[in-house]
Amino acid sequence: xxxxxxxxxxxxxxxxxxxDQIAKLLHRSRKTIDNHRRSIGAxxxxxxxxxxVEMSAKSGIRLRDVC
Numbered sequence: 001x002x003x004x005x006x007x008x009x010x011x012x013x014x015x016x017x018x019x020d021q022i023a024k025l026l027h028r029s030r031k032t033i034d035n036h037r038r039s040i041g042a043x044x045x046x047x048x049x050x051x052x053v054e055m056s057a058k059s060g061i062r063l064r065d066v067c
Contacts, residue, residue: 001043002040002043002044005036006036006039006040006043007061008026009022009026009033009036009037009040010040010052010056010059010061011056011061011062012025013037013049013052013053013056014053014056014057014059014061019033019034019037037049037052040052
């Protein structure tokens with residue numbers, strides 16, 4: 001199960017934001033956001049960032065569902 005923060009990061013990835021943009025928006029380091037991305041990928045079985053983006057697009061998750 002994804003944490004609330006992971007869901008938030010996944011939603012922002014879905015909306016086309018880069019990891020640097022997400023880090024700035026959430027006031028976290030890029031390394032922290034990358035760690036979230038890796039954790040999300042491991043939990044969902046994503047093979048790469050593009051695969052994760054594809055999975056997030058198909059998920060139907062919306063940022064307002066998370067915030």
